[in-house]
Amino acid sequence: MPIDRHQATGLYRPWQPPSFDEAENRRDQPPAGAEAARQGVQLPTVEELEALYEQSRREGFAAGHEEGFAAGRAEGLAQGQEEGRRQGHQEGYAKGEAEGRTQGEARARAQYEAQWQQRLALAASLIEGLEHLAERTRETLAEEIAALAVEIARRVLQDELRTSPERIVSLVRRLLEEDGAPHLTIRLHPEDLPLVREALEAELAKGGHRLVADAAIGRGGCLVESDSHVVDATVPTRWRRLVARLWPESANWEEETDVPDDGGEGTP
Incomplete structure (x- = not known):
């Protein structure tokens, strides 16, 4: 049994000498x-x-196996958790770093593009301002150049009329030919009247024209009057027409002097 x-x-006792x-x-x-x-x-x-x-060995083995299994399982679980945490940390760190780099690059690119657009807008604004300034400068210079040219031409013509008063003769002759009407009244500066009468005596007599001295008429110009119309060939009027034709922007320019213009210039 x-x-x-x-x-x-109970059958065994420790041995003693x-x-x-x-x-x-x-x-x-x-x-x-x-x-x-x-x-x-x-x-x-x-x-x-x-x-x-x-039997005792088997029971001890079973108990030791169970204890070892539990301890090994706990230790393996702890190691697995630690290893998983470490791997998860590495993978998460790598993924987070990649996503952070991508987001950082995208944010930096967006900021750079925004700054670039601002700089382009500023450059466009500056260019537009410079263009407007250049346009205003050109307009101002054009006006100043035109005014200077007008002044130079006026002074040249003044000197020419002073040195060549006989130009009034060619002006009156041309007006008589273009008008063609008889019995015209021609108003002249008192100093120009003798020159015209002497040079155009035959034409005046043939057409029945009359010369009238008028101190209000500047030298080098005249007024031609008929029953139906008046031709203003005074220097200021002819000068304004000439300036308006050459420089339209200076059409409002007015002559400051009554010195006659070149009698051969323009058509009244």
């Missing part, structure tokens, strides 16, 4: 096995002891 380890434990005093007394006592056999106690056999050992 097999016995468990608890029953077997015998006392020399008790050796003689025990010499006459029967052996423990003989006493046990005499009392009817059956000792385990070798096979039973081996079976008991194997």
Whole structure:
């Protein structure tokens, strides 16, 4: 009959060295096995002891396996969590770094484009302002140049009329030919009248024209009057027409002097 380890434990006692005093007394006592056999106690056999050992080993193995499994599982779980955390941290860091770099580059690109657009707008505004300034400068210069040219021409003509007063003769002759009407009244500056009468005596007599001295008429100009119309060939009027034809922007220019213009210029 097999016995468990608890029953077997009571059959064995720890060994102690015998006392020399008790050796003689025990010499006459029967052996423990003989006493046990005499009392009817059956000792385990070798096979039973081996079976008991194997059972204890298996139970110890099972208990150790369970404990080791639990400890290994806990340690493996902890290591797995740590490894997973480390790998997750690395992957998350790499992914976060890549996304952060992409977002940073996109943000920097957007900021750069915004700044570039602002600079382009500023440059366009500056260019437009410079163009307007250049246009105003050109207009101002054109007006100043035109005024200067008018003034130079006026002074040249003044000098020409002073040195060549006979130009009034060619003016009156041309007006008579273009008008063609008889009995015209021609108003002249008092100093120009003798020149015209002497040079155009025949033409005046043929057409029945009349010369009238008028101090209000500047030298070099005249007024031609008929019953139906008046031709203003005075210097200021002819000068304004000439300036308006050459420089339309200076059409409002007015002559400041009554010095006659070139009698051969323009058509009244």
